[in-house]
């Protein structure tokens with residue numbers, strides 16, 4: 045079809061779907077820009093867009109929560125009876141076997157925009173470690189290297205970026221020489237995007253030649269892993285299990301023998317780690333069971349009376365919070381994609397840079413539009429088997445979301461130090477503490493020194509005496 049014919053068709057389509065403004069500045073664009081814009085329009089599915097506008101953009105009723113949900117069962121962090129003890133030991137053994145056999149891959153979702161942190165560039169390049177100022181990417185890379193070393197396996201690392209931070213992420217990895225990892229063990233790919241909308245349902249334009257888009261959410265990973273060839277690559281390598289984690293959690297235990305082992309023993313397809321919430325309204329999704337399947341109900345959607353409901357022992361009925369740590373089978377992702385699947389979208393009202401009808405750039409200081417995203421936990425009900433393992437917050441969850449305050453770089457750094465102190469103390473090392481119990485020194489343990497606390501015992505000879513105010517780095 046020639047360009048004129050294509051253009052005519054697109055104009056008709058835009059008119060039918062009330063989006064003619066997209067081509068308003070076509071005449072002012074050069075040939076390459078025109079071609080680029082037409083390509084972007086051709087990639088849009090306007091029938092779907094009409095649905096999104098009606099169901100999310102213009103609709104302000106909160107999503108219906110599933111009927112008849114009950115708290116989801118889970119494996120406690122510490123086994124509570126002899127049968128469970130035996131099962132955990134068996135799971136650890138199986139987990140070790142699977143890691144050693146190269147059946148487990150690390151997978152970080154790093155396509156987010158990190159607006160709350162306000163850091164310039166991919167969040168993975170944010171420096172967080174308390175002594176050496178290592179970035180999040182470096183911490184993960186060193187962990188993967190140490191695990192590969194410990195298990196004599198080559199553990200591959202898959203990194204999801206978005207079209208907005210793909211080039212920058214590649215450059216960070218390249219210029220840091222892949223943090224010592226073998227380049228062939230790293231697979232970097234891009235997730236999809238979704239258009240941004242004005243409140244009245246118009247697709248927003250970033251400039252005269254580009255539609256304003258944002259990454260399609262961490263749920264987009266389930267599509268992108270497949271489309272990008274990452275799953276195919278995993279299959280060639282013999283990877284069966286994907287250890288999914290977020291780029292902002294420096295405490296992540298990527299290759300957790302117990303979690304991987306329990307997941308595999310129970311023949312699960314997608315599993316999760318959970319925390320006991322600090323209170324009824326902690327901003328974590330709630331693990332529930334609906335018709336026998338695990339679902340996550342967002343904190344904002346769980347009615348107050350449910351959130352506050354207590355068991356006779358005083359614990360919350362809905363006590364399990366989701367922390368975005370999962371094991372996902374490659375075969376599950378293949379099955380979802382081969383059948384065609386879609387996750388529900390979630391609406392976020394945000395400040396969106398765009399041009400108005402006159403072509404003037406709008407830099408909003410108040411939220412002015414809608415971004416749509418899918419969430420990875422919405423795939424949990426699609427799994428016929430799914431386990432939940434409780435973990436301990438101070439050991440494994442220190443998200444760097446905000447510049448200051450809760451879940452910030454400062455709280456994550458303190459957690460890194462506190463965990464290192466506990467690990468050393470558990471091996472008998474004396475750690476200086478202030479009268480209030482907090483650690484009175486700065487400690488950083490590299491993964492090359494210890495991947496888990498049990499590794500420390502064999503290295504005690506390398507641990508110096510630690511005095512108040514010391515800065516200690518163990519590698």
Ligand code: UTP
Pocket residue numbers: 153154155156157158159160161204206235259260261262264289290291292417445
């Ligand atoms: P967040 O929900 O914290 O979003 O992402 P964000 O975009 O990083 O940060 P804010 O909300 O703008 O401050 C949780 C994890 O999911 C990844 C992020 O990179 C992070 O690891 N993510 C999020 C994606 O990979 N893609 C997305 O589209 C969204």
